[in-house]
Amino acid sequence: MAIPLPRLRTLLGASLAAVSLSVTGFGVATAADDPVETRVIGGERASIEDHPYTVYLTTPSGIQFCGGALVAPDKVATAAHCVEDDSPSSVAVVAGREDKQGTAGEVVGVTDIWVHPDYVTVTSGDDIAVLTLETDLSYATVEFAAAADDAVYAEGNPATILGWGVTETGSSSRYLLQAEAPLTSDATCAAGYGISYDSASMICAGYPEGGIDACQGDSGGPLVVDGVLVGLTSFGRGCAEAGYPGVYTRVGAYAADLEARIAS
Ligand code: ARG
Numbered sequence: 001m002a003i004p005l006p007r008l009r010t011l012l013g014a015s016l017a018a019v020s021l022s023v024t025g026f027g028v029a030t031a032a033d034d035p036v037e038t039r040v041i042g043g044e045r046a047s048i049e050d051h052p053y054t055v056y057l058t059t060p061s062g063i064q065f066c067g068g069a070l071v072a073p074d075k076v077a078t079a080a081h082c083v084e085d086d087s088p089s090s091v092a093v094v095a096g097r098e099d100k101q102g103t104a105g106e107v108v109g110v111t112d113i114w115v116h117p118d119y120v121t122v123t124s125g126d127d128i129a130v131l132t133l134e135t136d137l138s139y140a141t142v143e144f145a146a147a148a149d150d151a152v153y154a155e156g157n158p159a160t161i162l163g164w165g166v167t168e169t170g171s172s173s174r175y176l177l178q179a180e181a182p183l184t185s186d187a188t189c190a191a192g193y194g195i196s197y198d199s200a201s202m203i204c205a206g207y208p209e210g211g212i213d214a215c216q217g218d219s220g221g222p223l224v225v226d227g228v229l230v231g232l233t234s235f236g237r238g239c240a241e242a243g244y245p246g247v248y249t250r251v252g253a254y255a256a257d258l259e260a261r262i263a264s
Helices: 008-013 016-022 186-196 251-263
Strands: 054-058 064-072 075-078 092-095 106-115 129-133 158-163 177-182 202-205 222-225 228-235 246-250
Touching: 054 075, 054 158, 064 092, 064 222, 064 228, 064 251, 075 228, 075 251, 129 251, 158 228, 186 202, 202 228, 228 251, 246 251
Parallel strands: none
Antiparallel strands: 054 064, 054 092, 064 075, 075 129, 092 106, 106 129, 158 177, 158 222, 202 246, 222 228, 228 246
16 A cells, blocks of 8 residues: 655655655654664765765755756656656756755756656656756766666665655755665565566665665655665555565566667
């Protein structure tokens, strides 16, 4: 029983703290409940130099609402649900910046938004979009999983989640955070989400007991195995709940789409 989450833009319109309790029904332990997890859902600070392809999306006024991955100098892969209703002029991409309050890196405009033509809602898959940037960026791009690459999707592969989304505090993170969690088997993910999990278009990561996960605001951002982009943060039931690993767009299933966008 996955709960499709509203677009983060909508979430940010309201109080994040209130929304995290009412809309997403956060099952995450609070800092008071669990003094061990003081940051994100089990995460820690990440260096943008180590993950230079990690970007975030902002509104024209500079509010971060999703993540993304630089797959070519002028192409950012992100989640369809992040940008499905947006016009290019309503989105900017921030690259090379770890601290949302800093000025490092670059802010670039978007000239085109391609949303997967079959995208309807996160739980039906195809949660992928590609932004074309108005200028080429010089940050290193990330290699993405190939269509035939089943090895990177093996159960237990350690995967790194990256983003500026909501932490245990109920607010989104000022700094880029990373967390590591194993990819789950299809059976494990389906045990939680039932028919909302589609193994052809999704991949899950998390521990059976929860505790480490992406959360609101991380959507569209990278899930990386061995330096290869395998997922884009898509949805989850709450965040870091036992039995409900994070669900990511299975990038390898869309390798041909990405190649086509990059060639366009
Ligand atoms: N849909 C959320 C977003 O727009 C991402 C939620 C991810 N949730 C999770 N438990 N992994 O930011």
